[in-house]
Amino acid sequence: MKNSSILVCISRILFPFILLFGFYIIINGxxxxxxxxxxxxxxxxxxxxxxxxxxxxxxxxxFLINLEKSSFIIILLIVSLSxxxxxxxxxxxxxxxxxxxxxxxxxxxxxxxxxMKVALGLVSVFSTFIxxxxxxx
Amino acid sequence: xxxxxxxxxxxxxxxILFSASIxxxxxxxxDFSKSYYLSNGFYETGSKNxxxxxxxxxxxxxxIFEASILLIVVSxxxxxxTRDDKIL
Numbered sequence: 001m002k003n004s005s006i007l008v009c010i011s012r013i014l015f016p017f018i019l020l021f022g023f024y025i026i027i028n029g030x031x032x033x034x035x036x037x038x039x040x041x042x043x044x045x046x047x048x049x050x051x052x053x054x055x056x057x058x059x060x061x062x063f064l065i066n067l068e069k070s071s072f073i074i075i076l077l078i079v080s081l082s083x084x085x086x087x088x089x090x091x092x093x094x095x096x097x098x099x100x101x102x103x104x105x106x107x108x109x110x111x112x113x114x115x116m117k118v119a120l121g122l123v124s125v126f127s128t129f130i131x132x133x134x135x136x137x
Numbered sequence: 138x139x140x141x142x143x144x145x146x147x148x149x150x151x152x153i154l155f156s157a158s159i160x161x162x163x164x165x166x167x168d169f170s171k172s173y174y175l176s177n178g179f180y181e182t183g184s185k186n187x188x189x190x191x192x193x194x195x196x197x198x199x200x201i202f203e204a205s206i207l208l209i210v211v212s213x214x215x216x217x218x219t220r221d222d223k224i225l
Contacts, residue, residue: 035189117207
């Protein structure tokens with residue numbers, strides 16, 4: 001992989017801002033356009049920029065996959081929590097005539113975990129390609 | 138030759154069916170679900186962005202399987218792209 005010092009410098013400046021923007025998109029998914037999937041894609045690009053900065057440091061793949069699996073299980077648990085309060089699966093766990101501010105907790109939590117899952121999935125796919133293809137070109 | 142004839146017949150029938158479904162759909166049009174989401178969506182889901190309200194509350198079942206499809210795709214890609222001597 002060709003690497004120039006200008007690209008590395010600009011990537012180091014841009015990396016925290018892209019990370020911040022991705023988290024902004026995810027956390028504000030219920031008030032402004034965006035949400036878990038879009039913010040997760042932005043977070044994935046932010047993490048992939050680290051391969052420009054240091055191409056020899058590859059993230060631990062097994063750890064990423066384990067984190068993704070556990071976040072999917074957490075999503076399933078949050079979703080099936082509504083069986084205890086409302087009696088049906090796959091809805092908000094706050095009763096339908098509850099406070100709007102409490103209902104937002106469900107949306108924010110689910111957006112966060114979906115975003116984390118999407119970002120980890122894209123990052124692990126790209127990391128596998130770099131790891132198996134070899135970075136010395 | 139017969140394959141081509143069958144293909145052309147199939148394509149024309151599909152085209153006729155699609156155009157009939159597009160041009161004769163006025164009597165099936167209604168905006169019940171749109172007006173329902175716009176009037177009740179904020180109070181039932183707590184989301185100002187109605188898209189998030191739909192995909193995280195009304196249609197959450199679809200979102201769960203969307204996420205699970207992503208998990209399956211990622212594990213499949215990792216399984217295919219690793220070298221054979223590492224797996225076996």
